[in-house]
Amino acid sequence: MPVSRARADLCPGVFATHDAADGALARVRLPGGGVSSARLKVLADCADDLGDGALHLTSRGNLQLRGLERDSAELVKRLSDAGLLPSPAHERVRNILASPLSGLTGGFTDVSGLAAELDAAICARPELAELPGRFLFALDDGRGDVAAEGADVTWFDGVLLLAGADTGVRITDAVDALVRVASAFVAVRGTAWRVRELPDPSVLLDGPREPVALPPPPAVPIGVFDTDGGGTTIGLAPPFGRLSTAQARLLADVGPRVIVTPWRSIVLPDTANLDALVEAGLVVDPGSSSLQVSACIGRPGCAKSRADVRADAQRTLRGLPSSRRAHFSGCERRCGKPAGEHVDVVAESGGYRVDDVWVPLENVRDSLIQGSGS
Numbered sequence: 528m529p530v531s532r533a534r535a536d537l538c539p540g541v542f543a544t545h546d547a548a549d550g551a552l553a554r555v556r557l558p559g560g561g562v563s564s565a566r567l568k569v570l571a572d573c574a575d576d577l578g579d580g581a582l583h584l585t586s587r588g589n590l591q592l593r594g595l596e597r598d599s600a601e602l603v604k605r606l607s608d609a610g611l612l613p614s615p616a617h618e619r620v621r622n623i624l625a626s627p628l629s630g631l632t633g634g635f636t637d638v639s640g641l642a643a644e645l646d647a648a649i650c651a652r653p654e655l656a657e658l659p660g661r662f663l664f665a666l667d668d669g670r671g672d673v674a675a676e677g678a679d680v681t682w683f684d685g686v687l688l689l690a691g692a693d694t695g696v697r698i699t700d701a702v703d704a705l706v707r708v709a710s711a712f713v714a715v716r717g718t719a720w721r722v723r724e725l726p727d728p729s730v731l732l733d734g735p736r737e738p739v740a741l742p743p744p745p746a747v748p749i750g751v752f753d754t755d756g757g758g759t760t761i762g763l764a765p766p767f768g769r770l771s772t773a774q775a776r777l778l779a780d781v782g783p784r785v786i787v788t789p790w791r792s793i794v795l796p797d798t799a800n801l802d803a804l805v806e807a808g809l810v811v812d813p814g815s816s817s818l819q820v821s822a823c824i825g826r827p828g829c830a831k832s833r834a835d836v837r838a839d840a841q842r843t844l845r846g847l848p849s850s851r852r853a854h855f856s857g858c859e860r861r862c863g864k865p866a867g868e869h870v871d872v873v874a875e876s877g878g879y880r881v882d883d884v885w886v887p888l889e890n891v892r893d894s895l896i897q898g899s900g901s
Contacts (some may be wrong), residue, residue, distance in 0.1 A: 536720055538660025539591075540619040541606055544599055548830040549579065551595040553602060555611060556618065559625035559642025559666070560588035560787040560794075564779035569609040571772040571779070577602055582775050583824075584768035584791040586863050587663065588624055593828065614650035619660040621646055624673040626666065627762075627786045627794045631754045635669030636684050638701070642666060645702045652706060657713050659720040664705050675744035676789055676866045679722040680708045680731075686739050689731065690723035693739055696732055708732075744867065747790045749813040751801065759799040764792040764810045766817050767837050768863075774807050790865070791821065816844045822855035823862040825874075832857025834874040843892040853895055855879070870895060 538554075539545035545552040555570065562570070570590060574582055579594030595602060606612050614621075623642050630639035645664060649655050667674040669684030677691035682701035687694050687708070698704040711731045712722060722728050748762035765774060768791030778785050778795060781803070786794040795804075801811060810817055820843055823829065825836035836855040843853065853870040856862065861873065872895075873880045878887040886894045 536659045536661065538619055540660065541599060541603055541612060542615060542618055544595065544597070546597070547593065547824075547828055548826075549594050549828040551597050551599065553592045553595055553599060554585065554619075555590045555592065555606065556621040556623075557589050557787055558621050558623040558646040559639070560627060560789070561625075561639075561642065561784055562590075562787065563784045564782065566609050566611060567775055567779040567785060569605060569611070571775040573602055573605055574775075575772050580772055582770040582772070584765065584770060584787055584793075586789055586791065586865065587622055588627075588787045588789045589622075590787060593824070613646075614656075616653070616656040617650045620655060620658040620662060621649060622660070622663045623649075624663065624665040624676060624678060624789050626668040626670060626672050627788045628670075628672075628748055628752070628760070629666075629668040631756075631760050631794070631796055632752050633668075633670055633755075638666040638668045638682075641682075641701055645705060648702050648706045649709070652710065654713050655706070655709055658709060659716075661720045662709065662712070662722075664709070666701060666705075671742040671744050673789060674741060677723075679712070680705050683741070687732070688741075689728050690721065693741060694729075694732055695739070746813065747792055747818065748788070748794060749792060749815075749818060750811060751799075754797070758797045761795045761798055761801060761804065761811060762788075762792060763795065763804055764790075764818060766808070766810065767791075767822055767840070771808075774809060777803060777807050791863075816847045819847050819852050820844055820855065821853075821863065821865060821869075823857050823860075825855070825857045829857055829862075831860065832874065833876070834879075836874055839874075839879070839888065839891065840872075843895055846892070846896055848896065851895055851898070 541553045578592040583591040625638050625642040630637040663678040665673045665678035665681040667683040674683045681688035687696040687698050708731050752760045781800045782798045820840045822836045822840040825832045836857045840855040854864045855872045857874050879891050881894050
């Protein structure tokens, strides 16, 4: 059945911010997650001068600024001057994931440069400014990491995926293929926001079909990795995806660029400054329990949230098994929930609904450890 909606797509950007309880929220798109150190410092300055003093990582490899004034003219000017808003008309549709470790270690095809090419191609097509802000592109180098995120259209080492599913269509030119599919979606979408909402997504395809089995997604890249070129790369995560401006400036000082992943973590190419990162409160241990729990912004930042979910999630960290990933949500919208398998924890009056079983607040931690809510 075709999708019918009573409201417009309100996905936030910089030109059209979202009104939250703690002020306006602006989402800054980082195609492929990459951002230079110079631009990261500009974002940190904006967070300090105009926002809440932090950069908030999203599940699409972007950054958000919170606590802004409703008038974003100064923010627009600063980000435009830094080259972070190359096309105002396309600003909300530049949603591109790319394998964060591509070109550094592993993978089969280096897609590290394709995100910028795809971004330029999207901005060059006026009709693609009509894409919904939720439409998502992905470039997977064959390891299966961003392919598992269910993007609307994914290039997976020569294979085309729609809504995360293999189509069997083989494609050589990734940028051309993804742009063509997006253009076809604009032409037929009606009120649909995502490819999976189309009655028949196959109308977007042409070419022969030869299905392929997708590999299971690898672990989130946290820790120290040797690069194929003989250097060192570090994967790290700020707790709950909140990167303080002091932490952001530290990252900008240790290398020429950072890569924001869709798992609210960061990859630092060609760096070995591990001690300073740990001292700054960034998680670099892949076995840390803090990596197993994520949460939406909760109270007081969101008026719809029923609880301070981050404070409650923090209480669950100690003793949580590494196999028990959980996401805390302040309401049924479940903002920021991970794409992979996880325990669903939703705030309700006096407690939480854990995988659809109501649990008193004081018993949530035990429920997650014992698995009684699954």
